[in-house]
Amino acid sequence: MTEYLGTFNGSKLKIAIIVARFNDLVTKRLLDGAFQTLAQNGVSKEDIDIYWVPGAFEIxxxxxxxxxxxxxxxxxxxxxVVRGETSHYESVCSGVTSGIAQIALEGKVPVMFGVLMTENMEQALNRAGGKAxxxxxxxxxxLLEMIDIEQTIDRE
Incomplete structure (x- = not known):
C-alpha cells in the first residue's frame, strides 16, 4: 500500500487569490487569514496575486x-454571501458553487472554495476569524496540500 499526504511547503509557489469586494468586512478578514497562512508556510508575498472582483458571482x-x-x-x-430578504441568495450561491466546482474539475490548477454562505452577518464573521x-x-x-499531492501524482 502506498499512502500520499500533501505537505504545506509553499516555497517557490505562485498563488492567486480572488476576493469579492461585496461584504468586504468579511472578505478582508478571509484574505488576511489566507495571506498570513501562505506566508507562514513559505509563500513569498511577491508570489501572491490578489484579484478583487465586485461580488461572489464574478469569482x-x-x-x-x-x-x-x-x-x-x-x-x-x-x-x-449572506442571506437577505429575497431569493437572490439561492441564485448566487448556486451559481458560484457550480462555477467554482467546474473550474476545480476542468482547470489546470487546484482551486479552493472559500466562499461563505451564511444566514446572517454574525455567522459570516464567526467564520472569518471569529469563533469558527x-x-x-x-x-x-x-491549497498547499492539494498542490503538493497533484505535483506528486504528476511526477509518477
Missing amino acids: PRVAQKISQKGNVDGIITLGA GNKGSECATG
Missing part, C-alpha cells in the same frame, strides 16, 4: 481565466 469567471493561463500553481476563492476560525486560512493550507 468563477476570473478563476477560469487565471486557471486557463496556467501561470499560477493554485487559486483560492474568497467571498461572503478563519476559512481563508483553511483554504490556504488546503
